[in-house]
Amino acid sequence: MQFLTHNASARLPTQYGDFDLHVFHDNRTNVEHIALTCGDIMRSPQPLVRVHSECLTGDVFASTRCDCGEQLHHAQQLIQEHGHGLVLYLKNHEGRGIGLSNKMRAYALQDQGLDTVEANEALGLPVDGRSYEAAAEMLAFFEINTVRLLTNNSAKRSALETLGITVHQQVPLLTQPTAENLKYLQTKSAKLGHIIPDLMG
Numbered sequence: 671m672q673f674l675t676h677n678a679s680a681r682l683p684t685q686y687g688d689f690d691l692h693v694f695h696d697n698r699t700n701v702e703h704i705a706l707t708c709g710d711i712m713r714s715p716q717p718l719v720r721v722h723s724e725c726l727t728g729d730v731f732a733s734t735r736c737d738c739g740e741q742l743h744h745a746q747q748l749i750q751e752h753g754h755g756l757v758l759y760l761k762n763h764e765g766r767g768i769g770l771s772n773k774m775r776a777y778a779l780q781d782q783g784l785d786t787v788e789a790n791e792a793l794g795l796p797v798d799g800r801s802y803e804a805a806a807e808m809l810a811f812f813e814i815n816t817v818r819l820l821t822n823n824s825a826k827r828s829a830l831e832t833l834g835i836t837v838h839q840q841v842p843l844l845t846q847p848t849a850e851n852l853k854y855l856q857t858k859s860a861k862l863g864h865i866i867p868d869l870m871g
């Protein structure tokens with residue numbers, strides 16, 4: 671691996687079933703990324719993979735401003751039902767890569783009427799500053815180069831394909847829109863190329 675070092679692994683029983691948690695240190699950014707694996711992934715020809723961008727507010731505090739936590743847990747559930755797969759949890763992706771402080775600044779602007787894209791632009795920040803080399807390296811560590819990707823985000827699919835990962839299938843992760851996140855989901859669908867069937871038509 672070029673940027674990552676595998677540091678540790680252990681079994682992680684969860685509400686959804688048993689996973690193994692693997693920690694990778696990113697030598698470029700000093701953060702620790704996580705691969706949560708289920709089953710014998712090295713023998714699975716096209717494992718289900720969720721490449722999840724850290725969202726502290728959604729993943730930990732159950733924020734209803736976005737659907738990240740719901741997507742993460744839904745992915746864990748689907749992977750368990752399927753019997754094998756991985757969640758790659760990328761720790762430097764908070765707020766589509768702008769960090770937690772800037773995400774909160776963007777939220778404050780959104781409360782004044784800007785959408786998620788306009789708010790980043792008003793702050794002079796990229797609309798999407800994420801890169802996926804760490805995800806590609808973790809997949810390489812497990813000798814996986816073909817995946818069935820759990821995502822609504824076609825840009826994520828393209829980013830992985832650019833890094834040499836074959837996306838055999840894009841599997842949507844449907845969540846229930848709420849009053850708080852409806853505008854956010856509509857903006858992701860209209861401006862960021864997300865496929866969110868409930869909002870189409």
Ligand SMILES: [Zn+2]
Pocket residue numbers: 725727728729736737738739
């Ligand atoms: Zn989120």
